[in-house]
Amino acid sequence: MKEIVVLSGKGGTGKSSLSAALATLASKIIVADCDVDAANLHIVLHPENYREEVYVSGQKAVIDYDKCTDCGTCMDYCRFDAIRLENGKYLISETACDGCQLCERVCPAKAINMVEHDKSRWYAGDITNGKMIHARLAPGEDNSGKLVNIVREQAREAANEIGAELILIDGPPGIGCPAISSMTGADEVVLVTEPTQSGMHDLKRIVELAGQFRIHSSVVINKYDLNTRISDELEKWCQYMKIPVIGKIPFDRSIVDAMVNCQSIIDWAPDSDISNEIKLIWNKLICHETTRSI
């Protein structure tokens, strides 16, 4: 089983549009949307027969004011500045609380309890050529990395269930906790970038991260014709870093039209230049996988 993860560092470079197109090209596939903050791929892939499960993201401290003696020990110990004194009353900020449980342990009056946060969900559904898993981290809840891990575990289970050889992971923007969790243990990283100074800067940071994990990376330059000078620079840098550039996708409104019509570009405009380029990218990804596994 192979796991290919699509990442970018910078947001909005086209991860989900590319992932949707690649997913459409596969004969049998599991798609894992690991952007648990802002999942979008289901809008295009239309999963059916949903299974919905609760994800407990963590715990938050709650004060029982009948027991609280206003001693302030909890505030002294809290390192997340989550406890404050307001009008003689100790208050816990739900968003600042990290759920470490230390306040519960130090409270001499046993007035603090930990309450589970259970508003987050993950979903599994059938798509025409396999299954997709995605998730929704409830507003303000943390541990997005843990939820990413659950989505990936479920994807592996689904792959075993239907005998799929490939898991395609649509990752989150950034290089922090959910991006790290999306990348850990994957076989191949596809980095989607764009020819802007920001895109270039962000690509370098995510390449460094992939390097720390020693995962083979390749690059796709999206909207490459928006600035061909920077596209050339990107290509040269990739060459210098020995990272293959496996595709250059032009900017075209049809990719937006496809999204507006909730379809992948492969379904919307199968014979367009963009679709043809993505088919080449797909072949390179799959062939590369075969040569590497031999």
Next chain:
Amino acid sequence: MKIAIASGKGGTGKTLVSTNLFQIVRKAGKPVILIDCDSEEPNDQQFINGNLIDEQLVTQNIPVIDTDKCTYCGKCQEYCHYNAILVLPEIKHIQVVEDLCHDCGACLYACQYGAITEKEKMIGAITKFEVDERSSLYESRIEVGVYSSVPLIREAIKDAGNGHFAILDAPPGTSCPFIATVEQADYVVLVTEPTPFGLNDLKLSVETLQELKKPFGVVINRAGLGNNAVQEYLAENKIQLLAEIPFDRKIAASYSEGVLITDSLDEYRELFVQLYKTLEKKAS
């Protein structure tokens, strides 16, 4: 007055709005600070030139075990909520997994034998640039491989103090780094694009801000590119549309080179002047 520029979806134009708004306020001769809170991928510095005035390293505490004093009782492991300490009493082994540590201090409290002390680990830096005598840029930048940018973001915003007009360029998403930024703001500008992805992520951001009870309005970027569903959603839910930035290849070209559109394209200066006026009214 602190204004956060945020969005659920990445790449909608947070940096475009933040940097151009900063430039307009600055050129109006008003004191202003721009804080780049997207510490995983900070980009504001590519658009704003300033003189480096200070660099502050931000650290977190990591436990250090004194194996001479450790009895391998396992209490620190039990108290650690993040699985950052591994104790194997049978073979007298104890290990700290630094990447998983959240710097909560529970292990220190747990240990009765004084076997745990702490060391500092660098997680990132806050770099300050003076743009002119009244305005500055603070950039928060996390070290590659560090899990959480939250402590860094909090520190960068704390440093800005009060009283200034401060623009917080937020990280994408709706989880911890986003919350750490917007919870410090008096008002939030959500930047979106008129596509199904943009709308879906806008709804998630709106839900989050409503839960946090933060006042907010919306800027639509690349207006005219997709469909009208975002406008309809805003009207239905009585959410203020603060500005619409049209889809224009000239904007994309200017942005790609790191040039502010309020400098390079006359036609967009007024749009940002109006946006600033609208936001200024929110302060009073």
